Amino acid sequence: MTLGDSTAAGLGDPVPGGGWRGxxxxxxGALGARLVNPAVTGARMADVRRDQLPVALAAEPDVAVVFVGMNDTLRSDFDSVRLGADLAATVTALRAAGAHVLLMRYHDHTRVFPLPAPLRRALWRRVVALNLAIDAVVAGLDDGIGVLDLDVLPGGYERAAWAVDRLHPSELGHRILAAGLVVLLADAGFAVPGEVSLQCGGGRKVTALHRAAWLVFRGVPWLVRRGRDLGPVIFQGLAGELRAGLGRA
Known part of the structure; x- marks a missing residue:
């Protein structure tokens, strides 16, 4: 069972004929398990709790991977307290239903996706707050939960691990994620009859033309939208830095 956003939906790992694997x-495949995946592009923490959790509970999963939160950091109404409450409710309900839950601690995405300095600082502060909220939820549960720390995942910051947009994992990146989750499940006592190879295969080849087209038609417009949405946050951060500088003077 997987709940979450576009990464959980497989974006970045296209397959021939259209669609995504991830x-x-x-x-x-490594677990030999049936997959139920209501994850959708653009989902935020509240969306998972409201829309995807009921689907997950109806499926009665043994394992539930929750991969969501980065979309929250990219919105001007980011609220780490509300986000943490939604995550806690989701994880508590999954655990009560008997599922072993796997969460992510997030990486510094500004090391992957180049951004203007003010936007980079604003995003990193959000990621830190997101991780603190996740840590608080994990600290409240003694067992039945595992955490994959993307910041220290081997190969996670390599360019080849990221798709054309540098927002989603590439096929290799998705394989790295799956391999990391397999280790967590094996450590928790789950039988893993298969394996996740880091050798890419079965996906659709991404060409230089794909990369150029994404930059022109998707990348620049995305950066403009996010810059507009986070504008107030950036200005607040700059004002705070200016006040701190004047205080040290």
């Missing part, structure tokens, strides 16, 4: 399919 780490959930690779993980399910």
């Amino acid at each position: 780490f959930p399919v690779l993980l399910a």
Whole structure:
């Protein structure tokens, strides 16, 4: 069972003929398990609790991977307290239903996706707050939960691990994620009859033309939208830095 956003939906790992594969399919294959995946592009923490959790509970999963939160950091109404409450409710409900839950601690995405300095600082502060909220939820549960720390995942910051957009994992990146989750499940006592190879295969080849087209038609417009949405946050951060500088003077 996978709940979450576009990464959980497999974006970045295209397959011939259209559609996406991603780490959930690779993980399910290694486990020999049936996959239920209501994850959708653009989902935020509240969306998972409201829309995807009921689907997950109805499926009665043994394992539930929750991969969501980065979309929250990219919105001007980011609220780490509300986010933490939604995550806690989701994890508590999954655990009560008997599922072993796997969460992510997030990486510094500004090391992957180049951004203007003010936007980079604003995003990193959000990621830190997101991780603190996740840590608080994990600290409240003694067992039945595992955490994959993307910041220290081997190969996670390599360019080849990221798709054309540098927002989603590439096929290799999805394989790295699936392999990391397999280790967590094996450590928790789950039988893993298969394996996740880091050798890419079965996906659709991404060409230089794909990369150029994404930059022109998707990348620049995305950066403009996010810059507009986070504008107030950036200005607040700059004002705070200016006040701190004047205080040291």
